[in-house]
Amino acid sequence: MRKYLLLPLVLFSIAAYAIAQTTDENPYADQYIYWNHLSDYKLAQASAAYNAIDTMLQLYRPERNLPQLPRHLTLVSLDQLLHDTDNDATQPFYTFINQRMLRVLQDLDRPVTKGLRIYKLYNDGFIIKSAKATVAIDLIPGGSDAKPFIQDSIIYGIAGKCDALFISHWHPDHANLNMAKSFAARGKRVIAPKDLWVGVDPMIQPLAEHVETDIEFPELDLTLHVLPGHQDNVYNNINVVEFHGVGTVAQTGDQWYCCDMDWIDHVHERYDIDVLMPNCWIHDFERHLLGFNPKLIITGHENELGEHSIDHREAYWITLKKMDVLAHLNIPYVLMTWGEWYDYNR
Amino acid sequence: MKHSATTQLRGLLLGVIGMLALITTRPAAAQPLSAFEEDYIFWGYPAAYLAYQSKVAFPLIDQMLVANPPAFSTTPSRQLALVALDQFLHDPDYSRKDDFYSFANARFCQALKALDQPVLSGVKVVKVYNNGFVLKTLKTTVAVDLIPGGTNYKPFMTDSVLFELVRRCDALLVTNTDTRHANRTVVEAFLNAGKQVYLPQGLWTNLGDDVHYVGADTVQTIDAAAMTLHVLPGHYGKNRNNIYIMDFQGRGIVAHTGAQDSDADRAWLSNVHSRYNIDILLTKSSNINLADMLTGFAPRLLIPAHENEMESTVDKRDAYWAVSQRMTDLTEYNIPSLIMAWGEAYDYADTRSDNISSSANKVIMSGQLYIERKGNIYTPAGIKVK
Numbered sequence: 001m002r003k004y005l006l007l008p009l010v011l012f013s014i015a016a017y018a019i020a021q022t023t024d025e026n027p028y029a030d031q032y033i034y035w036n037h038l039s040d041y042k043l044a045q046a047s048a049a050y051n052a053i054d055t056m057l058q059l060y061r062p063e064r065n066l067p068q069l070p071r072h073l074t075l076v077s078l079d080q081l082l083h084d085t086d087n088d089a090t091q092p093f094y095t096f097i098n099q100r101m102l103r104v105l106q107d108l109d110r111p112v113t114k115g116l117r118i119y120k121l122y123n124d125g126f127i128i129k130s131a132k133a134t135v136a137i138d139l140i141p142g143g144s145d146a147k148p149f150i151q152d153s154i155i156y157g158i159a160g161k162c163d164a165l166f167i168s169h170w171h172p173d174h175a176n177l178n179m180a181k182s183f184a185a186r187g188k189r190v191i192a193p194k195d196l197w198v199g200v201d202p203m204i205q206p207l208a209e210h211v212e213t214d215i216e217f218p219e220l221d222l223t224l225h226v227l228p229g230h231q232d233n234v235y236n237n238i239n240v241v242e243f244h245g246v247g248t249v250a251q252t253g254d255q256w257y258c259c260d261m262d263w264i265d266h267v268h269e270r271y272d273i274d275v276l277m278p279n280c281w282i283h284d285f286e287r288h289l290l291g292f293n294p295k296l297i298i299t300g301h302e303n304e305l306g307e308h309s310i311d312h313r314e315a316y317w318i319t320l321k322k323m324d325v326l327a328h329l330n331i332p333y334v335l336m337t338w339g340e341w342y343d344y345n346r
Numbered sequence: 347m348k349h350s351a352t353t354q355l356r357g358l359l360l361g362v363i364g365m366l367a368l369i370t371t372r373p374a375a376a377q378p379l380s381a382f383e384e385d386y387i388f389w390g391y392p393a394a395y396l397a398y399q400s401k402v403a404f405p406l407i408d409q410m411l412v413a414n415p416p417a418f419s420t421t422p423s424r425q426l427a428l429v430a431l432d433q434f435l436h437d438p439d440y441s442r443k444d445d446f447y448s449f450a451n452a453r454f455c456q457a458l459k460a461l462d463q464p465v466l467s468g469v470k471v472v473k474v475y476n477n478g479f480v481l482k483t484l485k486t487t488v489a490v491d492l493i494p495g496g497t498n499y500k501p502f503m504t505d506s507v508l509f510e511l512v513r514r515c516d517a518l519l520v521t522n523t524d525t526r527h528a529n530r531t532v533v534e535a536f537l538n539a540g541k542q543v544y545l546p547q548g549l550w551t552n553l554g555d556d557v558h559y560v561g562a563d564t565v566q567t568i569d570a571a572a573m574t575l576h577v578l579p580g581h582y583g584k585n586r587n588n589i590y591i592m593d594f595q596g597r598g599i600v601a602h603t604g605a606q607d608s609d610a611d612r613a614w615l616s617n618v619h620s621r622y623n624i625d626i627l628l629t630k631s632s633n634i635n636l637a638d639m640l641t642g643f644a645p646r647l648l649i650p651a652h653e654n655e656m657e658s659t660v661d662k663r664d665a666y667w668a669v670s671q672r673m674t675d676l677t678e679y680n681i682p683s684l685i686m687a688w689g690e691a692y693d694y695a696d697t698r699s700d701n702i703s704s705s706a707n708k709v710i711m712s713g714q715l716y717i718e719r720k721g722n723i724y725t726p727a728g729i730k731v732k
Contacts, residue, residue, distance in 0.1 A: 031675075032668035033632055038661040042436075048667040049433055052426045059422060069413065070423045073406040077430040079399060084433075281387070311392040317402045321386045 039086070046087050050096040053078050057100075062342045064296075064332045066320060075337060079315035082303045094149065097122065097142070100339025101154045107341060108134065108161040115345035116247045118275060120336040122149060123173050124300040126251060126277055127162060130243045133220035136162040137239055137251045137277075138174040142305070145178070149305075156182055163220050167192040168229075168253025169236040173306055180204050191215060191224060193235040210235045221245075225271065229264075230257035240271055247274040247346055250292055251300070254279050261287060268293035275344055280319045281312075289329055296344060297323070297333035397443050400434060404449035407431050412456065416686045420670070428666035431687060435654045436663055441500070450475070450495065450502040453689030458507070460691030461487065461514045464710065468695030469598040471626060473686040475502060477527055477604065477651045479628055480515060483597040486572035489536075490519045490590060490602045490628070493529040495656060501531075502656070508535060517542035517571035521580075521604025522587040523549045526655060533557075542571050546588050561588040576622065580615075581608035591622050598625040598694060601643055605630065612638060619644035626694055632664045636672065640679050647694060648673075648683040 026037040034041030053074055060071035067075065081087050104119050104127070112129050119127040122142040128135055139159060142149030156179075159165075165183045167175045170193065177197060180190045184203035192206040207213055207226060215224040227238035231254040240250040250273050261284065267273070268291060276294035278285070279301040289297070302314045316335060323333050334342050379398050382388055388395035410427035417424070440446045457472045461482055470482040478492040492511065495502035503511075508531070518536040520528045520543075528549055536543045537556055544558045560566055566577040578589035582605035592600045601624050606615075616638065618624070624645040631650035633639060640648065650673070653664045666685055673683040684692055709718045723731040 028634060031634060031636075032671045033634065033664075034661050034668075036661060038659075041661050041665075045429075045432060045436065045665055045667065048665075048671075049429045052422065052429045052667075055422045056426050069406065069409055070426070073403070073410050073430055074426060076399070076403045076406055077426060077433060080403065080430070080433045083396070083399065309392060311388045311390060311395045315395075315399065317399065318386045318388075321383075321402075325384075325386070 042084075042086050043090055043092060046081060046090060046092040047095075049077060049081055050092050053081075054096060054099055057337065057340065062334050062336045062340050064334055066324070067335065072320070075316035075320075075335065078337060079303065079317055082305065083310045083313055083315065085310065088305060089143070089147070097149050097338060098151055098154055100337075101150050101158065103339050104341070105154055105157045105161070108158065112343075115343060116243060116249065116275070117341055117343050118249070118277075118298060118336075119341045120298070120300065120338060121158070122338055123304050124168070124251070124253065124277075124279060126298075126300065127158070128241060128243070128249050130222075130246045133164070133217070133222050133243065134162045135164045135166065135220070135222070135241060137166045137241075138168055138253065138300075139165060139179055140173065140176040141179070142173075155179075159183060160186065162188070164188055164217060165190045166224060166239040166241070166251075167196065167237065168239060168251065169193050169231060169234050170196045171231075171234070171254065173304055174253060189217070191226070191237075191239075193237045195235070207237070227263075227267065229253065229255045229260050231255065232257060240267075240273070242271075247344060248272060249275040249277060250294070251277040252279055252282060252288070254301075255288070256283055258283070261291070264288060264291040267291050274346060280314050280322070285322060286326055286329065289326060289331055294331060295346075297331055298336060298342065299333070302337075393439075396437075396439070397445070400437070400440075400443045401445040403430065403434055404445045405452075407434070408449060408452050411453075411687055411690065416684050416690050416692050418682050418684065420685075425667075425670070428670070428685065428687065432654065432665035432667055435656065436660045436665070438660055440656065441496070447500075447502060450688065451504055451507055453687065454503055454507045454511070456689035457691070458510050458514065460689075461511075463691075465693070467597065468693060469594055469600060469626065470691055470693050471600070471628075471649060471686075472691045473649070473651070473688060474511070475688050476655050477521075477602075477628075477630070479602065479651070480511070481592065481594075481600055483572070483594045485597075486517070486594070487515045488517045488519060488571055488573065488592060489515045491521055491527040491604060492518060492532050493525070493527065494532065498531070508532065512536055512539050512541065515541060517544065519544045519575075519588075519590050519592075519602070520546060520549065521590065521602065522546055522582055522585060524582065524585075524605055526657065527604055544568075544570065544575070546586055548586075561586055578618070580604065580606045580611055582606065583608065591618075591624070593622075599623055600626045600628065601645065603627070603629040603639065606639075607633060607635075612642075615639070616642040618642050631669045631672070632662075637676060637679065640676060640681055645681060648681050649686060649692070650683065653685075653687075 026040055056070060056074040087093055112131050117129045125139045126137045141155040159182050183190045184201040190204040194207045194210040196206045197204045198206055210228045212228055213226045221244050223242045225240040229236040229238040236253045236255055238252050242248045273292045273294040275296045275298055276292045277298050277300050278288060280299040282288055299319050302316055302319055319335055407427055407430050414421055414424035414427055457474050460472050465482050465484055472480040474492055475495045480489045494508055512535045530550060533543055544560050546561045547559050560577045563579050568575045574593040576591040580587040580589040587604045587606050589606055590602045624643045626647045627643045627645035628649050628651050629639050630652045650669050653666055653669055655663055669685055
């Protein structure tokens with residue numbers, strides 16, 4: 001009997017040894033050998049992988065439909081990193097996402113002479129730039145207020161190059177009050193859903209009612225058509241932005257409500273949508289596509305690293321699979337990751 | 347019936363072990379992956395998600411490796427392929443993912459394809475799994491430390507692939523007794539096929555008289571399988587480890603160091619280059635004395651081995667990216683290195699040492715290389731063809 005009492009002692013000793021091993025300094029780190037230092041190994045590997053991915057993303061830019069092999073594997077490799085929770089909130093991740101966003105900040109100075117340039121930011125954030133206007137939708141820094149994914153100098157630098165901000169709904173992965181205030185402080189309008197940030201600032205303008213609303217921006221030569229969508233019982237503005245004479249884009253926020261489908265079926269009869277930016281996990285994807293009937297799809301919301309478990313982090317490869325299922329609709333798509341852009345011309 | 351306390355405790359322990367076994371061997375998904383192919387929504391099924399991610403990734407990695415073969419100046423595409431492979435091979439749960447096994451065999455089939463190509467000069471180096479290589483010249487094909495990987499119950503390499511590999515080889519060399527280098531199934535397959543087998547002393551002494559046991563306290567030199575084989579008395583800790591120097595008689599000299607890792611051997615290892623003119627050094631990637639091995643052997647080409655040994659814990663699965671960094675740090679030695687993944691091949695030809703192939707009258711028939719001599723046709727190994 002006594003020998004069985006030794007078992008916990010032995011297990012405890014093994015655990016203590018293992019812990020001691022993992023906290024010791026690694027004598028072979030300079031040779032890239034990480035025996036008994038798994039967390040250091042994973043950090044170093046993530047760093048190597050993010051660097052390789054960033055290099056490849058610059059070489060293989062967004063393209064229509066199924067990406068060619070190098071870009072395809074790059075995106076899947078990124079999925080793998082972003083679906084390993086050990087990599088969450090680690091320095092390699094912060095370095096990577098800030099590198100990606102810095103490129104957006106720099107590219108926003110490049111003029112658009114024709115059509116629309118569409119930038120993808122974190123989560124469901126997009127910036128659409130025409131020759132006359134630069135508008136942001138659901139622009140957020142990601143992470144928490146205490147430790148945002150994107151550092152202030154970059155994300156607010158990006159915000160400073162935009163002329164207006166449109167918010168789909170109040171969820172923090174789409175709406176950020178500090179971001180809205182930064183727009184307002186620069187005298188730029190923020191259009192928010194009903195009841196969000198009421199009375200905060202005259203430039204932050206929630207809808208008075210959750211109904212279809214047209215808002216003119218004459219100085220930007222565009223009209224915002226807000227369609228009254230929902231995510232279950234949450235007001236979700238579907239922002240249809242009409243850049244006069246250039247193109248019309250629609251971003252669906254977190255649209256997820258069966259009872260909106262009757263009017264969504266007819267959106268295409270009233271709006272000539274060029275680019276639809278749906279949440280990649282939208283329900284009844286096919287019916288939404290038929291309702292909007294866009295000329296191009298650019299999905300959003302992949303790899304949200306917030307509170308979701310990995311099964312709902314929506315990999316890029318899943319979007320590609322979904323697009324394959326929908327291929328019979330013959331609507332082209334462009335799969336983009338953080339910090340990329342695509343020039344759309346009618 | 348009343349049980350004693352000891353029996354009850356034993357029963358309890360067995361029960362706990364049984365429960366643990368049940369938990370750890372449950373399938374990756376509660377339903378088949380095909381069930382997710384209607385809408386690709388994996389909510390609530392993280393294991394199925396990860397399994398499907400592997401199913402998507404492995405074929406892409408395989409294609410990328412094929413499109414970007416080993417080269418001295420590596421491209422971003424190959425770097426990505428290797429680091430992506432590292433990521434997926436560092437999955438502690440890999441053995442429950444069928445697509446890992448498919449990938450491994452797809453790679454091993456690439457090795458078969460490479461071995462079907464004629465070798466007109468020099469040495470074709472084919473990396474198989476872990477420390478396993480096949481070396482092919484015009485005259486012979488030799489496997490070293492060939493193992494199927496995995497477990498006896500679930501090997502990585504299928505029997506049919508192993509059979510095909512054996513069929514293409516003339517001989518097998520095993521460096522040491524460790525299961526990561528020596529596998530009885532492989533040895534028996536070679537023996538059953540009538541191929542030559544060279545084993546370290548003391549390994550499976552009941553395999554019959556056809557086995558050649560080699561290795562001693564001093565260097566042995568043997569004429570074997572169209573090569574001159576020098577067996578150097580290395581060690582792995584306190585265990586004997588045969589270092590094989592394979593002199594392919596004018597086509598190249600290849601050294602395979604097995605699991606060599608012993609401070610006691612460092613003095614004489616530092617002098618190997620003075621006796622052998624090594625073309626290619628195949629050595630363990632994670633050797634902390636890699637620089638010493640390089641200066642000791644002074645090869646013209648270094649090909650590291652042992653990366654991503656799946657039987658090890660993740661921290662000991664030496665990643666290709668880590669090896670690549672290590673090689674970069676060794677550039678001062680001016681010895682080119684080549685990182686190879688499973689199933690890849692590289693044709694090494696040193697014009698200074700290759701002089702036999704140019705005098706042979708080579709004939710390609712049905713995609714195979716033969717030698718024509720006085721009106722007769724021979725295989726590269728010298729066997730007359732009717």
